Amino acid sequence: MRAGSLxxxxxxxxxxxxxxxxxxxxFLFILYYSFTDKDGSFSFSNIADLFTWDYLSIFLRSISFxxxxxxxxxxxxxxxxxxxxxxxxxxxxxxIMLIMLPMWMNLLIxxxxxxxxxxxxxxxxxxxxTDITFLGTGGAVVLGMVYNFLPYMVLPICTVISKIDKxxxxxxxxxxxxxxxxxxxxxxxxxxxGVISGITMVFVPSISTFYISQKMGGGSFDLIGDTIxxxxxxxxNYNMGAALSLILMIIVLISMAVMNRFGNEEGEIIA
Amino acid sequence: MSKTLSxxxxxxxxxxxxxxxxxxxxxxxxxxxxxxxxxxxxLDWYRQLFTRSEVMEALKNTLILAVLSSIIATxxxxxxxxxxxxxxxxxxxxxxxxxxxxxxxxxxIVTGISLALxxxxxxxxxxxxxxxxxxxxxxxxxxFNLPYVILSVLPKxxxxxxxxxxxxxxxxxxxxxxFFKVELPAILPGxxxxxxxxxxxxxxxxxxxxxxxxxxxxxxxxxxxxTKRTVTPDMYALSTLIFGTVLLxxxxxxxxSARNENKRLRLTPGGKKKKKEVxx
Numbered sequence: 001m002r003a004g005s006l007x008x009x010x011x012x013x014x015x016x017x018x019x020x021x022x023x024x025x026x027f028l029f030i031l032y033y034s035f036t037d038k039d040g041s042f043s044f045s046n047i048a049d050l051f052t053w054d055y056l057s058i059f060l061r062s063i064s065f066x067x068x069x070x071x072x073x074x075x076x077x078x079x080x081x082x083x084x085x086x087x088x089x090x091x092x093x094x095x096i097m098l099i100m101l102p103m104w105m106n107l108l109i110x111x112x113x114x115x116x117x118x119x120x121x122x123x124x125x126x127x128x129x130t131d132i133t134f135l136g137t138g139g140a141v142v143l144g145m146v147y148n149f150l151p152y153m154v155l156p157i158c159t160v161i162s163k164i165d166k167x168x169x170x171x172x173x174x175x176x177x178x179x180x181x182x183x184x185x186x187x188x189x190x191x192x193x194g195v196i197s198g199i200t201m202v203f204v205p206s207i208s209t210f211y212i213s214q215k216m217g218g219g220s221f222d223l224i225g226d227t228i229x230x231x232x233x234x235x236x237n238y239n240m241g242a243a244l245s246l247i248l249m250i251i252v253l254i255s256m257a258v259m260n261r262f263g264n265e266e267g268e269i270i271a
Numbered sequence: 272m273s274k275t276l277s278x279x280x281x282x283x284x285x286x287x288x289x290x291x292x293x294x295x296x297x298x299x300x301x302x303x304x305x306x307x308x309x310x311x312x313x314l315d316w317y318r319q320l321f322t323r324s325e326v327m328e329a330l331k332n333t334l335i336l337a338v339l340s341s342i343i344a345t346x347x348x349x350x351x352x353x354x355x356x357x358x359x360x361x362x363x364x365x366x367x368x369x370x371x372x373x374x375x376x377x378x379x380i381v382t383g384i385s386l387a388l389x390x391x392x393x394x395x396x397x398x399x400x401x402x403x404x405x406x407x408x409x410x411x412x413x414x415f416n417l418p419y420v421i422l423s424v425l426p427k428x429x430x431x432x433x434x435x436x437x438x439x440x441x442x443x444x445x446x447x448x449x450f451f452k453v454e455l456p457a458i459l460p461g462x463x464x465x466x467x468x469x470x471x472x473x474x475x476x477x478x479x480x481x482x483x484x485x486x487x488x489x490x491x492x493x494x495x496x497x498t499k500r501t502v503t504p505d506m507y508a509l510s511t512l513i514f515g516t517v518l519l520x521x522x523x524x525x526x527x528s529a530r531n532e533n534k535r536l537r538l539t540p541g542g543k544k545k546k547k548e549v550x551x
Binding site: 008010011012013014015016018019022023024025026027029030032033076080083084086095097098101102104105106107108109110113116117119121122123126147150151204207208210211215225228229232238241245248249252256 | 308348354358391477491494495517521
């Protein structure tokens with residue numbers, strides 16, 4: 001049996017080879033390029049540059065835009081997920097499919113549609129008879145993030161709320177909770193795991209995007225993603241690009257760790 | 272929350288999600304060049320779209336890439352899931368799983384860049400002029416598809432009755448026979464959903480392909496190029512066609528699964544009754 005199971009785990013061998021070649025090795029190259037200069041000699045200059053205001057301001061902007069977008073998504077998605085969870089199973093299924101459907105359209109197309117709507121001579125201004133400048137503002141960038149990633153927030157929350165034992169809600173009701181208090185005291189704590197996975201699922205693509213900020217921000221709101229893209233495609237400064245990717249990876253890891261920690265602590269309190 | 276309030280909220284969110292898409296569909300039929308002033312119905316932009324050779328070429332490329340990368344990822348990923356489930360050492364197992372999930376957790380741009388760095392390094396080592404093209408994009412797609420396949424197959428292996436393959440072995444099957452006759456049918460739904468997920472992810476990917484290609488163009492890359500210049504309604508026509516295809520496929524798959532469900536209910540005696548009980 002033992003030899004048999006050893007032989008069976010050999011089935012994972014192609015995947016292991018693939019992982020070493022195309023997951024671990026590329027990661028090592030990010031490290032290598034981050035800590036070397038153009039000639040390939042060891043240097044801290046890329047990392048040191050990241051702590052100049054030019055780059056720090058970009059990090060701060062990326063983080064704040066992603067946080068704002070995630071928060072707005074949560075504000076829109078939570079009531080929606082709650083409403084969906086109380087509908088009939090069939091209606092719920094159809095509505096969830098409708099919410100998912102735009103996700104199958106490419107992000108580039110979805111973003112461009114908005115860009116077109118918001119142009120100075122675009123449809124919204126034409127309908128309103130105004131010429132408000134929407135594009136090229138921070139608000140437009142956040143709108144792009146919210147629009148593109150909203151479904152990622154709705155789905156996990158809806159799944160978790162649907163699984164909550166309905167008798168708990170009845171119990172809260174019987175014990176004199178107002179509907180609002182029931183939501184705050186019972187539904188909210190029990191759906192926290194969904195909220196947390198929703199937050200990570202919106203935050204990560206928001207903080208790493210470059211197309212949305214390029215198009216909606218008109219190039220005046222550089223995020224980490226834009227800077228990486230420029231280093232690779234225009235400047236061909238791979239070392240700086242790698243260092244920025246490393247920072248982005250660290251920011252994502254920290255935010256995931258914080259969210260997991262938060263989730264676990266809350267879980268313990270409930271238990 | 273009252274019923275009307277929740278209905279209004281749902282309707283508002285759906286309006287927010289669909290307004291840009293509906294407007295895009297509407298203007299793809301515009302006779303004029305504008306994307307905000309409608310000057311009459313026409314199918315000209317669709318006709319023009321089919322004459323653009325780079326779009327047709329990219330469509331072909333995207334489909335070939337999605338088919339190949341999802342099949343390769345499904346083969347490697349299914350074998351990996353079987354192998355991982357048989358690993359005894361908990362630490363090795365967790366380490367392998369964590370590494371496998373990296374492309375799923377990392378932002379796309381980081382995955383794309385890290386692979387591009389690897390390919391650049393190999394290129395300079397071998398003294399080649401360029402390695403970027405079909406093969407690099409294919410490798411990149413298989414890499415980001417793998418975790419999705421593994422994670423959809425693994426739970427099916429865990430759910431499977433462990434005694435079934437043992438019984439097959441006792442009854443004289445070779446391990447390989449037992450795998451193909453007993454285990455494979457049991458985990459097939461997981462393999463299939465992994466394949467479909469890999470296929471759609473590959474169709475949709477822009478960021479990772481963008482950093483790992485030069486001349487090899489996929490549809491999202493062509494769309495990216497189109498939106499860099501002034502966009503004419505033929506991009507809207509293209510997007511409308513993509514949207515229509517997706518909608519059609521979704522409806523089909525839903526109808527199919529509904530039919531299967533009905534068939535299953537009819538085949539199992541008292542199936543309907545059982546389902547009701549579960550529902551309650």
